[in-house]
Amino acid sequence: MRVDLFGFRKFREALESISKYNKYVNAFVDVADPQTIRDQAEESARRWESGQTKSPLDGAIFGYKMNLCTKELRTTCGSNMLNNFKSPYTATAVELLQEAGAITGGKLNMDEFGMGSHNVFSNVGPVRNPHGILDRAPESFDNVEDRSAGGSSGGSAAAVASKMCFAALGSDTGGSVRLPASYCGVVGFKPSYGRISRWGLVAYGSSLDTVGTLTRTVDDAKTIFDIISKEDEKDSTCLTQRQRDAIAKALKDFSDKEAKLHEDSIRNDPRPLSGVRIGIPQEFNIAELSPATKELWKRGIRVLKDAGAKVVPVSIPTTPLTVGAYLTLGTAEASSNLQRYDGIRYGHQSDVPDEKDELYIHTRSEGFGKEVRRRILLGTYVLTSGSFNNFFLRAQKIRQMVRNDFDRVFAQPNAITGSYSPIEDRIQSDRVHALLTPVAVETAPKLEDVFGDHIDPITAYLDDILTIPPSLAGLPAMSVPFAKGLDDNFPIGLQVISQYGDEEMVFKVGRVLEKSRESM
Incomplete structure (x- = not known):
């Protein structure tokens, strides 16, 4: 069965979907050589047949966001x-997947250097949501x-939603995996910061950037994460x-003590979320x-209740402050990270003959789009001596307050932070194991409403x-x-958040939401 899923047959479906949909969707910017994909798919199929697979992902076609470095294809960052x-x-992250037998299908469109919420700030044009065209004739x-x-x-x-690839890697700084996942009706997973190596991910905001996954199921996301x-x-x-072991031990000690305390009630309730508290x-x-x-x-709340969870209202008081803090920190780090693009060592260089400082000016004016230039200017201002204390340091303090709010x-x-009360106090309180929130305020907006100088x-x-908020923490x-919009039938996602390092709880709750959608 896995041969059929990942091996020789599936590469055809991916290439056919790219041929059919990509001209409209504009998801793939560079596609790998079809013959190379075919050869790798044949090798994978033989491994499945002989029982010598490299991993459960052997033969799976992957797409990679244009800010993840690959030797085989360009890394343009949409710029x-x-x-x-x-x-x-x-x-x-890409190397580990290749070692596991994953096949590189190509590189995917993105907002320039990851700066945007609708993939409209790309040097090759915007990405379009595929849900309007799936199962329709190209004409x-x-x-x-x-x-x-x-x-x-x-x-x-968009590539995963339109079956141009089995799964894709993206990057999430403030929601850049989860928001498109909600709009396109796929699973978007951002792990704890530091779980997945950022080596080879072109930096936007170094303290926020996280490699994430886009898949069609929760279990697929977990399989990729484990690798x-x-x-x-x-x-x-x-x-x-050593840190991973410490996190696992702390979570296991907590889980064991909690299970022992509530052993009778959990044993008598076979529902999947019995004993789980959702905030x-x-x-x-x-x-x-x-x-x-x-x-x-x-x-979604009713679904989790029916699955045995206890739903608890909670408060994250610093939530209204998070957007300002995020933009302050993100733009500051972006202005620092993007100063390396000087037109001398690599990348675009202006043809205007001039002195060094003027070369920088012309190179960056020509090479960067308006949104990137805007954020560089904002970040540079934030880091000036006159603004550093009022903006940057204050945003860092807000960030720590957000972390403390989640810990409470x-x-x-x-x-990691060690900022928690004795385990007995936590078990016997109404503190929660996960949070449930919306991902976006609505379904995917019209492109004309988010694109243009207006x-x-x-x-x-x-x-x-x-x-x-979870990105800051x-x-x-x-x-x-989770469902489709009542008016336009476009997808809407729900967001599951858990404590640092507890990805298993996110997967556990996510599976319940996924299963309920399948039965609707």
């Missing part, structure tokens, strides 16, 4: 600055209303094996939520308002496709 750049090395695509695929990993989400979540000496921000953050019930999103959030809400210990950038920055979070 003219790197339009012809080919990396001399491959990102650790009718021109009559479809263009919708946003979300960003910045919009190409990754690429490894210690990497090349990345100083990646968790060491509903009151601050996420914002005025901008559409009625359809609110209704589906309520339906979750029952599980935070083994769009207010401040309003656009609020699109990630529901995904930013470095927590694992997942967008699970």
Whole structure:
């Protein structure tokens, strides 16, 4: 069965979907050589038949976001600055998948350097949501209303949704995996910061960037996570094996004590979420939520209750401050990271003959798009001596307050910060194991409403308002496709968030939501 799923037959489906949909969707920017894909698929099929597979992903066709370095294909980051750049090395996460037998299908469209929420700031044009064209004849695509695929990993989400690849890797800084996953109706998973190596991921905001996955099922996301979540000496921000063991031990000690305390009630209740407490953050019930999103959030709560979970209202008081803190920190780190593009060492170089400083100016003006230039200017201002204390340091303090708020809400210990009360207090309180929130305020908006000079950038920055809080705290979070919008029949996802390092709880709750959607 797995031969049929990952081996020789499936590469045809991927290439056929690319041929049929990509001209409209604009998800793949570079596609790997079809003959190379065919040869690798044949080798994988033989391994499945002989029982010598490299992993459960052997033969799976993957797409990689354009900010993940690969030796085989360009790494443009959606920017003219790197339009012809080919990396001399491959990102650790991609390398681990290749070692597991995954086949590189190509590189995927993205907002320039990951800066955007709708994949409209790309040097090759916007990505379109595929849900308007699936199962339609290509000649009718021109009559479809263009919708946003979300960003910045919009190409990754759209490719998976339209079956151009089995799964894709993206990057999530403030919601860039989860938001497009919600819009495109796929599973978008962002692990705890440091779980997956960032080596080979071109930096936007180094303290926020996380490699994430886009898949069609929760179990697929877990399979990929298990393969690429490894210690990497090349990345100083990646968790060491010692830290991973400490996190696992702290979570197991907590789980064992809690199970012992509630042994009778759990044993008598076979439902999958028996003994699990789910928090509903009151601050996420914002005025901008559409009625359809609110209704589906309520339906998701009922589903988790029916699965045995106890639902508890909780408060994350710092939530309203997170967007400002995120933009301050993100733009500051971006201005620092992007200063390396000077037109001398690699990337675009202006043809205007001039002195050194002028070369920088012309190179960056020509190479960077307007959104990147805007964020560089904002970040540079934040880091000036006159603004550093008022903006950057204050945003860092807010970030720590956000972490503390989550630690106070979750029952599980935070083994990294150590900021938690005695385990007995947590078990016997109403602290929760996971949070359930919406991912986006509505279904995918019309592309014309998020694309063009008439769009207010401040309003656009609020699109990630529901995904930013766990990103600031470095927590694992997942967008699970839950239902379709009542008015337009486009997908809506619900977000599951858990304590740092407790990805298993995210998968556990995500499976329940996924199963309920399948039975609707």
